[in-house]
Structures are given as C-alpha cells and as structure tokens.
Amino acid sequence: MKTGAVMEEEIIFQKTISYLLARVTTAYKTVLERHMGLIGLHAGQVFLLLELWTEDGLRQVDLARRLSLAAPTVSKMIKGLIEINLVEIEREDGDGRSTRVYLTDQGHAMRDDVNAQWLELETNYLADLNETERLILPELLTKLRKAYTGADDAEEDQ
Amino acid sequence: MKTGAVMEEEIIFQKTISYLLARVTTAYKTVLERHMGLIGLHAGQVFLLLELWTEDGLRQVDLARRLSLAAPTVSKMIKGLIEINLVEIEREDGDGRSTRVYLTDQGHAMRDDVNAQWLELETNYLADLNETERLILPELLTKLRKAYTGADDAEEDQ
DNA sequence: ATTAAACGATTAGCTAGCTAACTAAATATG
DNA sequence: CATATTTAGTTAGCTAGCTAATCGTTTAAT
Numbered sequence: 001m002k003t004g005a006v007m008e009e010e011i012i013f014q015k016t017i018s019y020l021l022a023r024v025t026t027a028y029k030t031v032l033e034r035h036m037g038l039i040g041l042h043a044g045q046v047f048l049l050l051e052l053w054t055e056d057g058l059r060q061v062d063l064a065r066r067l068s069l070a071a072p073t074v075s076k077m078i079k080g081l082i083e084i085n086l087v088e089i090e091r092e093d094g095d096g097r098s099t100r101v102y103l104t105d106q107g108h109a110m111r112d113d114v115n116a117q118w119l120e121l122e123t124n125y126l127a128d129l130n131e132t133e134r135l136i137l138p139e140l141l142t143k144l145r146k147a148y149t150g151a152d153d154a155e156e157d158q
Numbered sequence: 159m160k161t162g163a164v165m166e167e168e169i170i171f172q173k174t175i176s177y178l179l180a181r182v183t184t185a186y187k188t189v190l191e192r193h194m195g196l197i198g199l200h201a202g203q204v205f206l207l208l209e210l211w212t213e214d215g216l217r218q219v220d221l222a223r224r225l226s227l228a229a230p231t232v233s234k235m236i237k238g239l240i241e242i243n244l245v246e247i248e249r250e251d252g253d254g255r256s257t258r259v260y261l262t263d264q265g266h267a268m269r270d271d272v273n274a275q276w277l278e279l280e281t282n283y284l285a286d287l288n289e290t291e292r293l294i295l296p297e298l299l300t301k302l303r304k305a306y307t308g309a310d311d312a313e314e315d316q
Numbered sequence: 317a318t319t320a321a322a323c324g325a326t327t328a329g330c331t332a333g334c335t336a337a338c339t340a341a342a343t344a345t346g
Numbered sequence: 347c348a349t350a351t352t353t354a355g356t357t358a359g360c361t362a363g364c365t366a367a368t369c370g371t372t373t374a375a376t
Contacts, residue, residue, distance in 0.1 A: 011273050011276055011277065013208055013276065015296060016276065016279075016280050017280065017284055017287075017292070017295050017296060017299065018190070018276065018279045018280055018283075018284075020295075020296055020299035020300060020303065021182070021186055021299060022186070022187075022190065022201070022205065023226070023299075023303045024179070024183075024299050024302045024303045024306065025182075025183040025186060025187060026226065026227070026362085026363070027226060027302075027303055027306035027307045028179055028180070028183060028302070028306045029180075029183060029332085029362095029363075029364095030306075030363070030364070031306045032176070032180065033331080033332090033363085033364070034364090042330095042331055042332080043180070043331085043332075044331070044332055044333085045331090047180065050171055059354080060354070060355065061353080061354060061355085068181070068184065068185060069184070069332090069333075069334095070333075070334060070335080071354075071355065071356085072333090072334080072335085072355085072356070072357080072358095073332070073333055073334075074355095075354095075355060075356060075357090076331085076332085076333095076356095077331090077332085079356095080331080092354095095341075095342070095353095095354085096340075096341050096342080096354095097340070097341045097342070097353065097354040097355070098341095098353090098354060098355085099354080099355075115169050118169055118171065118174065118176065119169065121174075121176045122174050122175065122176055125176075125305045125306060126175055126176075126305060128301065128305060129175075129301070133298060133301075134175070136294065136298070137175050137178075137298060138173060138175060138178055140291060140294070140295060140298070141175065141178035141179060141181075141182050142178060143286065143287070143291075144182045144185075144186070145178065145181045145182045145185055147283045147284060147286060148182065148185035148186045148188075148189045148283060149185045184332085184333075187332095187333075187334095187362085188333070188334070191333085191334070191361080191362090192334090200360095200361055200362080201361085201362075202361070202362055202363085203361090217324080218324070218325065219323080219324055219325085222324095227362090227363075227364095228363075228364060228365080229324075229325065229326085230325085230326070230327080230328095230363090230364080230365085231362070231363055231364075232325090233324095233325060233326060233327090234326095234361085234362085234363095235361090235362085237326095238361080250324095253323095253324085253371075253372070254324095254370075254371050254372080255323065255324040255325070255370070255371050255372070256323095256324060256325085256371095257324080257325075
C-alpha cells in the first residue's frame with residue numbers, strides 16, 4: 001500500500017503466469033527428485049523407464065521424441081540406467097546406427113516401487129486440490145505443454 | 159474402451175497431474191532459457207535480478223530464501239552475474255559472514271530488455287488461453303507452488 | 317572467558333536439461 | 347559407382363538445480 005507509484009509501466013512479474021510457472025517448476029522438480037531418490041532412481045530415469053514399460057525395445061531416438069528431450073540427454077540417462085542394471089542396449093540388426101534399449105528383469109521389477117512413489121506424489125502433495133481443480137488442471141497443463149513444445153508430441157506418431 | 163483390463167492396479171501415468179507437470183516443466187524451462195538467451199541472460203539469472211530490482215543490496219541468504227533456492231545455487235549464479243558485470247558484492251560491515259549483492263548500472267539497465275522478453279513470453283506462448291484460464295491459472299499455480307515448497311515463502315517475511 | 321552452536325558462504329560433485337561439434341552408418345543423388 | 351546428405355548416437359562443455367562437507371564468523375551457553 002505504501003508503494004503505489006511503482007506499478008505503471010512495469011510488469012508485475014510475480015503475477016505473470018510465466019513467473020508462477022517457473023516457481024512451480026523448480027519446486028516440483030526438487031520434490032520429484034527427492035521422492036524418486038528414495039527408491040534409488042533419478043527423476044529423469046523414471047520417465048524413461050515409463051516409456052519402456054509401455055513399449056520395450058525402443059531406440060534412443062524414439063525415446064527422445066516421446067519424452068521431448070534432446071538426443072544427448074537420453075544418451076546420458078541410458079548410460080546411468082545401464083550402470084544400475086535397469087536397462088541394456090543392443091545394436092539394431094538392420095540398422096547399424098540404432099541401439100535398442102531393453103528393460104532388464106530389475107528394470108521390470110522397479111515398476112511397483114515407482115508406482116508406489118508416484119501415488120504418494122499424487123496424493124500427498126495434491127491433497128488440497130478440490131474436485132474442480134483436479135479436473136481442470138490436466139487440461140490446462142496439457143495446453144501449456146503444447147504451447148511450449150510447439151507441437152503436440154503426444155499425438156504426432158499416429 | 160478396448161483396454162478395460164489394464165487399468166486396475168496400474169497407474170495411468172500420462173494422466174496424473176504429477177506427470178503432466180513434469181512435462182510442462184521441462185518444456186517451459188527450455189523455452190525460458192532460449193528466450194532469455196536472446197538478451198544474454200540465463201533463466202536463473204533473470205529471477206535473481208528480479209529480486210534485486212525489487213530490493214537492491216540483499217544478502218545471498220535473503221535471495222536464497224525468496225527464490226526458494228539452495229545457498230550454493232545462489233552463490234554460483236552471483237558468480238556468473240559478477241562475471242558479466244551485472245552485479246557486484248560487498249562484504250557486510252556489521253557481519254563478516256554476509257555479502258550483500260548490488261546491481262551495477264548495467265544490471266539496472268537490463269531491466270527493460272528483460273521486461274520485453276517477459277512480455278513476449280506471456281503473449282506469444284499463452285495466446286491460446288481464454289479469459290477464464292488466465293484467471294484460474296495463477297491461483298492454481300500458486301497453490302501448486304505452496305504444495306511443493308511446503309510453506310508459502312511469498313508471505314513468510316511479513 | 318572459553319567453548320559450543322548457529323549462521324553465511326563456498327567448494328566439490330552429482331543429475332537434468334541444452335547446444336555444438338563430431339563419428340559412423342544408411343540413403344539419395346549425380 | 348562415387349559422392350553428398352541425412353540419420354543415430356556420442357562427447358564436450360555449459361547453466362540450473364541439489365546435497366554434503368568445509369571454513370570463517372557470530373552468537374549463545376556454561
């Protein structure tokens with residue numbers, strides 16, 4: 001109330017959607033990382049495993065596309081997953097450039113642990129959301145993702 | 159409809175708020191980084207400058223608290239900002255532990271550029287949002303941030 | 317007054333992202 | 347058939363985050 005003169009041409013950053021999004025983003029990533037750390041995984045690895053649980057034996061380029069990640073990011077993640085014996089790679093027969101990524105038994109086994117953590121994430125942190133918000137949020141978030149990725153990479157391979 | 163058997167104990171990750179949030183998060187951060195790169199800044203630096211534009215001469219610990227960041231993160235960012243001559247630090251007189259961070263002239267001057275980029279971010283990427291969504295989103299995002307930071311760090315210093 | 321505890325900042329080292337630059341393989345093109 | 351272009355993956359190097367460990371300073375306790 002005592003700083004009334006400031007807000008003329010200035011952007012009130014703290015109220016922009018972009019600003020709020022950034023703040024949520026950072027906070028969320030930290031929570032996610034901490035939670036998945038409890039089961040010995042890093043956040044990024046979880047998302048990669050997620051894709052393999054849906055379809056095993058994807059190539060790196062497939063994973064990159066589905067996760068909207070750059071190739072080197074995927075390459076590094078897989079290296080990490082190989083080290084902890086959750087996936088293994090095989091050079092593609094027909095195409096000497098590609099490597100296919102397969103879940104190991106341990107990789108399959110992680111699924112329950114991840115599910116459990118994920119459930120906690122959804123219930124513990126989002127308990128204060130009411131029914132309406134729970135309905136709206138997925139739509140809004142999807143819209144935002146499309147806005148920032150430029151395309152809808154959830155449908156682009158159909 | 160044809161996959162009715164699957165969804166009993168499995169989580170449909172792709173529909174959870176946590177999952178969607180992660181996807182938005184990654185996409186948005188990349189866009190933000192690219193946009194601020196146009197004016198020679200990194201995303202994190204922008205948020206730090208923002209705080210200094212609001213109140214110059216903060217200590218690192220103040221910045222960390224306001225931005226909900228860990229101390230080493232702030233320390234590194236400031237190092238980067240010093241290198242490009244946007245801020246300078248001064249050891250606090252009364253307390254030999256603290257360093258106060260001050261904007262340089264160049265630091266002040268960046269404000270218009272950042273405002274311009276920020277405006278673009280808000281208008282270019284969020285054009286598809288309707289009035290209702292524009293109203294709801296800030297509330298929802300604030301709620302999410304509170305959920306993930308645990309506390310409401312926007313009010314804690316009052 | 318001395319010792320213990322708390323605080324502010326830094327260093328080291330990690331993952332998650334990125335881009336740029338590279339290698340190697342596959343495909344087009346002349 | 348030789349060459350050029352595209353594609354898949356990796357390496358190097360950057361920032362943004364984090365935690366753990368450390369150092370110096372300040373404050374509290376005995």
